[in-house]
Amino acid sequence: MLKNKNEITSLVSSLFLASSVLLFHVILVVVMGILVLFFSGIVNYIFWIFLGGCALIGGAVYFFFRYMKKDGGQMVYQMLSLPELKGKKIEVKLLGGLASLKIAGDDAKSHVIDMDPSPTSRQLEDPRSIRLRELTELSRLREKNLITAEEYDQAKKSFFNN
Numbered sequence: 001m002l003k004n005k006n007e008i009t010s011l012v013s014s015l016f017l018a019s020s021v022l023l024f025h026v027i028l029v030v031v032m033g034i035l036v037l038f039f040s041g042i043v044n045y046i047f048w049i050f051l052g053g054c055a056l057i058g059g060a061v062y063f064f065f066r067y068m069k070k071d072g073g074q075m076v077y078q079m080l081s082l083p084e085l086k087g088k089k090i091e092v093k094l095l096g097g098l099a100s101l102k103i104a105g106d107d108a109k110s111h112v113i114d115m116d117p118s119p120t121s122r123q124l125e126d127p128r129s130i131r132l133r134e135l136t137e138l139s140r141l142r143e144k145n146l147i148t149a150e151e152y153d154q155a156k157k158s159f160f161n162n
Contacts, residue, residue: 135159 042049068076080090091102138159142152 131159 079085085103089104091104093100093102135156138147138152138155141147142149147155
């Protein structure tokens with residue numbers, strides 16, 4: 001029937017591929033059945049899941065307030081009584097501000113802790129626009145008499161030689 005070894009190996013590999021595809025389909029049907037059971041269980045028990053979530057959140061709030069009453073409240077009070085914070089408004093945002101802390105003074109300027117006051121642009125700039133911006137700044141300095149005409153000409157020459 002089969003005359004050479006190549007025909008035998010191709011037949012074996014074809015049978016292996018066919019059985020692999022069949023096994024994959026069986027596994028897929030089983031996984032789909034498990035998912036149907038899982039999601040129908042969620043729908044049937046959604047009330048209890050909601051109550052359990054509320055109980056976990058309530059327990060976390062209870063333990064937080066108990067800690068703040070015991071040890072943490074004294075620590076927060078000492079921190080807020082620092083002379084640097086006297087007369088300033090403090091705003092704490094957890095998830096709405098992704099855990100930010102804002103301290104605002106009487107001068108209506110507010111400062112965000114651990115943030116750079118002068119944000120840098122992270123956008124890539126075209127080299128021509130950089131040169132145009134530098135040239136504009138150079139002419140502005142000359143118009144305001146912050147640099148002399150000689151300095152202006154020297155800077156312009158070095159600018160166009162680069």
